[in-house]
Amino acid sequence: MNGNETSDGQLQSTVMREIPVEEAVGMRLAHDLTQIVPGQFKGRKYKRGHLITEADIPGLLDIGKAHIYTLDIGDNDLHEDEAAGRLAASLQGEGIVLSEPHEGKVSLRAQRTGLAVIPPELVESINRIGDIALATVRHHTLVREGQPVAATRAIPLVLPKEKVEAAEKLAQAYRLENDGAAPITVRPLKKFRVGLLTTGSEVFSGRIEDKFGPVVRAKLEALGSEVVEQRFTPDDRHTIVNHIRSLFDSGYDMILVTGGMSVDPDDRTPGAIREAGAHIVSYGTPMLPGSMLLIGYLAGVPIMGLPGCVMHDPHTSFDVLLPRILAGDTITREDIVTMGYGGLHGC
Ligand SMILES: Nc1nc2c(c(=O)[nH]1)N[C@H]1C(S)=C(S)[C@@H](COP(=O)(O)OP(=O)(O)OC[C@H]3O[C@@H](n4cnc5c(N)ncnc54)[C@H](O)[C@@H]3O)O[C@H]1N2
């Protein structure tokens, strides 16, 4: 006979009792209790299992707890912490660590900097079940080590086991359809050696100082890659083409060309990238800022034309595409097309 089974062998249902705090001394809390002080604190004040003493009573009353529950979980139910934990475990893949359950919530955090993989349809299917919530970052978000990628939360304190089992089945079906891959993972980024070509006669001649190089270097270094070489060229198409070909011959993993991406007669970069022999996936991305970005491949080597806004705006289409490329993805026209929805960030 287990703890919840009756003497005649029947399954027992959950029993919850409300106890006035004054009568709860000597009992253990059935769940975490939260305090919120706007602007100062939000979090667990008392932990599940805490043994209530006389001294706790004023503190409990301060956070609005005139009663506490005693809880005997039935065979067909789950405590919020167990429910959130089981759902999180069913989703956890490579590059993800789980937090301890906390106020009915479990966080899935990035174990490394990388690209979050989240199947949106699965997230929606799980949230359709009800009583159990799954919130995630968007698919293909760049995440840093320790950053939350997703969180699971049970809505009621006690919920039917079958709801969690239904979610686990969906996660299992995902694994079967995806060669055993878990639904939520963080893909690592490769270390790229990058050749950088900065166009602009005003920079080449020394009229103004180069501000593009340091920005591009910093963005790559922040993701574990490096600009090995930066060259400068005036706005002369032929010279730009020759530099691109020579950077290609140097065997870099990626070639970046800055400036000259817009509509002026001196904007030579898109034509030069084309003339160098690149297959153009897209000139123009439906995202602001970064709409004048070009992406293509030169015999398999990614090449991007970076518009002036990349030097100025902290988050552009370059910041969306760069982690994908470093994760090893080949960018397609469809990837570009789908950037427009939700892609208005500035301008
Ligand atoms: N009439 C239109 N105007 C603009 C359009 C358009 O479609 N029609 N597009 C806009 C967008 S979007 C962008 S972004 C900008 C910049 O485009 P470019 O990539 O062509 O930038 P440049 O013309 O080469 O330079 C613009 C600006 O930035 C300075 N610059 C460039 N490179 C460097 C560098 N390495 N270091 C320091 N400063 C640099 C350059 O001197 C100019 O001041 O165009 C919009 N306009």
Ligand code: MOO
């Ligand atoms: O390439 Mo520009 O945004 O779109 O500023």
